[in-house]
Amino acid sequence: MNEFGLIGAYFARPARKALLGVGDDCALLASPPAGEVLAVSVDMLVEGRHFFADVDPRALGHKALAVNLSDLAAMGARPAWFTLALALPRVDEDWLAAFSSGLFALADAAGIELVGGDTTRGPLTVSIQVAGHVPADGALRRAGARAGDDVWVSGHLGAAAMAVRHRCGDIVLDDDVLAHCAGRLDWPVPRMLLGERLRAHASAALDVSDGLVGDLTHICTQSGLGADLEWARIPVDPVLRRCGEVERRQAALSGGDDYELCFTARPGERQAIEALSQLLALPLTRIGVMRSGDGVAVRDTDGCRLETGRSFDHFSSP
CATH class of the missing domain: 3.90.650.10 (PurM-like C-terminal domain)
Incomplete structure (x- = not known):
């Protein structure tokens, strides 16, 4: 399976909130509602530094998104969309199925949408960027x-x-x-x-x-x-x-x-x-x-x- 087959099989979903989601060079996103601003955060999880090598991939998918959602929560923001950059030592379809299952279960529960990202070969690393909406004068700092x-x-x-x-x-x-x-x-x-x-x-x-x-x-x-x-x-x-x-x-x-x-x-x-x-x-x-x-x-x-x-x-x- 090549890079684009991997993305299509495990991470491509029809856009619901985004004007254009996974599949193009860029996502197209609507501006925040009137009176609100974007709250944006990014976290990187590296094997051996942030998680153990034998971690359940379903749990890793959940946690990779959860730690970013926690940053939005700390600012009082409502989740909107996220991107995913994933480095893999090899293509393991069972691992990918479990990882994406954990990721999307939390994404659906939180009402947040994957709109793009990147994949490559390398040491197992998961990097997620999230964005949410918060009233311009209401963000917790x-x-x-x-x-x-x-x-x-x-x-x-x-x-x-x-x-x-x-x-x-x-x-x-x-x-x-x-x-x-x-x-x-x-x-x-x-x-x-x-x-x-x-x-x-x-x-x-x-x-x-x-x-x-x-x-x-x-x-x-x-x-x-x-x-x-x-x-x-x-x-x-x-x-x-x-x-x-x-x-x-x-x-x-x-x-x-x-x-x-x-x-x-x-x-x-x-x-x-x-x-x-x-x-x-x-x-x-x-x-x-x-x-x-x-x-x-x-x-x-x-x-x-x-x-x-x-x-x-x-x-x-x-």
């Missing part, structure tokens, strides 16, 4: 936090990082714990609806991909502030209660791969955010406060600062 704002996070943290440590041989998880953690690592859920709803309540937001403390530091830097978090409030995944305290803390605070949303909001928004949590059946936990200064401090019940470990960095992390 990292620079919007103010001193005194509450810090919130969605869902639970730490399970995906524990799955990575198990697969690297650093720890050994019981089978039932591993099954749960592997599900969180391989099948992340982008918080798209939450992101759209937060436009009415949050002052700043981002997605937790490289670790809570490291990612929240970006809000601090962009907003010119610091943050104090309470360890007792951090929503560590309940399944990790069977792990050691230090392991749990490092996984939840710096482990990464959670793809939850961390956001700030004025104290007057607490009731509305708690109601939103009930509406979406999604835990939204208030974990700290923004303050003057810089950096992120995590404190225990006695107010002592805790060691958090180093969040993932693409060039300095192992």
Whole structure:
């Protein structure tokens, strides 16, 4: 099978939203609705750096799109279209069928359309660019936090990082714990609806991909502030209660791969955010406060600062 046969067999679909989709030199896309702008993001997943060689290709297709949708969610954007660049060491039709199945299952659920891309031979690499629509004056940004704002996070943290440590041989998880953690690592859920709803309540937001403390530091830097978090409030995944305290803390605070949303909001928004949590059946936990200064401090019940470990960095992390 050549390049164009591969695209035709596994990735070509009739255009629904685009004026012209897969098959030409360029896609043709309509302008955003009046009063809205494009929100655009791109992520690259490289074998051995972002996923293990034996990953289920269906899960990889899902995750490759999910991590990009999570970026749209963090800005409060509604998904519109995406492109795919795929490098393959060889053409494996069973692998491609599974990968495209996982990719399009999430795309259909999210209402986002593949409009083009590229394929080539090379080390297994998946790069996806997404675009969405967001009101011109309504996008959530990292620079919007103010001193005194509450810090919130969605869902639970730490399970995906524990799955990575198990697969690297650093720890050994019981089978039932591993099954749960592997599900969180391989099948992340982008918080798209939450992101759209937060436009009415949050002052700043981002997605937790490289670790809570490291990612929240970006809000601090962009907003010119610091943050104090309470360890007792951090929503560590309940399944990790069977792990050691230090392991749990490092996984939840710096482990990464959670793809939850961390956001700030004025104290007057607490009731509305708690109601939103009930509406979406999604835990939204208030974990700290923004303050003057810089950096992120995590404190225990006695107010002592805790060691958090180093969040993932693409060039300095192992």
